[in-house]
Amino acid sequence: MSTTVVTGSTSGIGAATRAALREAGHAVVGVDLSGADVTADLSTAEGRQRAVDAVLDRCSGRLDGLVACAGLGPHVDDPARIVAVNYLGAVDLLDGLFPALRAGSGPAAVAVSSVAAAHLTWETNPIAAAVDSGDFSGVEKAVASAGEYRGQFAYAAAKNALTVAVRRRAVEWGAAGVRLNTVAPGAVDTPLLRAGEDDPRYGASIRGFTAPLGRHGRPDEIASLIVYLLGPHAGFVHGAQFVIDGGADAALRPHAV
Ligand code: NAI
Numbered sequence: 020m021s022t023t024v025v026t027g028s029t030s031g032i033g034a035a036t037r038a039a040l041r042e043a044g045h046a047v048v049g050v051d052l053s054g055a056d057v058t059a060d061l062s063t064a065e066g067r068q069r070a071v072d073a074v075l076d077r078c079s080g081r082l083d084g085l086v087a088c089a090g091l092g093p094h095v096d097d098p099a100r101i102v103a104v105n106y107l108g109a110v111d112l113l114d115g116l117f118p119a120l121r122a123g124s125g126p127a128a129v130a131v132s133s134v135a136a137a138h139l140t141w142e143t144n145p146i147a148a149a150v151d152s153g154d155f156s157g158v159e160k161a162v163a164s165a166g167e168y169r170g171q172f173a174y175a176a177a178k179n180a181l182t183v184a185v186r187r188r189a190v191e192w193g194a195a196g197v198r199l200n201t202v203a204p205g206a207v208d209t210p211l212l213r214a215g216e217d218d219p220r221y222g223a224s225i226r227g228f229t230a231p232l233g234r235h236g237r238p239d240e241i242a243s244l245i246v247y248l249l250g251p252h253a254g255f256v257h258g259a260q261f262v263i264d265g266g267a268d269a270a271l272r273p274h275a276v
Pocket of ligand 1: 026027028029030031032033050051052053059060061062088089090091092104105131132133134203204205206207208209210211212
């Protein structure tokens, strides 16, 4: 039986992924703020280290899969916390658990990014310098120009940086035999999306936009893609980003290939 770690395992896409993996016969170690196998606050360096240590302890240093899913939505009015959870909460776990994945069987990892990753480029990403220097103390200032929409700016920046981080690791991870990809969901019906719909700044635009397929995604639909990417049928899929958004990105940016 293979063992996969899922962060953000108690809600939304993470919970659906945990359920789908279990149904497929895999052991799952869930990580979340509460109610999970491993409880840890991924917004802090100590919490991220504690999560890595606890997972390594539980899996005896050998892991077959990792899904970095925990995240905060753009409605959260704390850019530093958004970047800490959505970027560092994923990348520090990827890096901290890489040695255990190398020791696994047919190992693979998936990071949950977002279609928002393509809302800016690496060249215009306000946290690119922080990512490259490792000094995240200036995040608030870096996104301040977005005013009351700084949460959205930080969210897109963190997701863009996460997708770049995965691509940057493709050579080293591929040589080690560990596949690594991102999924980039559009609007998926979860507590995170519903909080955005209830937010006075974002609610109208979220409710007013419908993907070409005419609905939001369901968490289990994203989980299906993640399970595929972790499994042997995706054996040549590496360093790639999979948009899963009901056609929204194609409708908004038809020429962006
Ligand atoms: P959700 O709110 O249902 O689940 C997020 C999970 O992350 C929760 O279980 C929460 O407790 C956990 N989490 C938050 N902060 C944490 C922290 N500091 N430490 C540990 N765990 C923490 O949200 P959803 O929608 O399932 O989001 C999952 C991922 O999918 C996120 O990374 C999100 O950015 C991404 N995503 C979601 C979209 C959507 O429309 N729902 C669209 C695109 C991406």
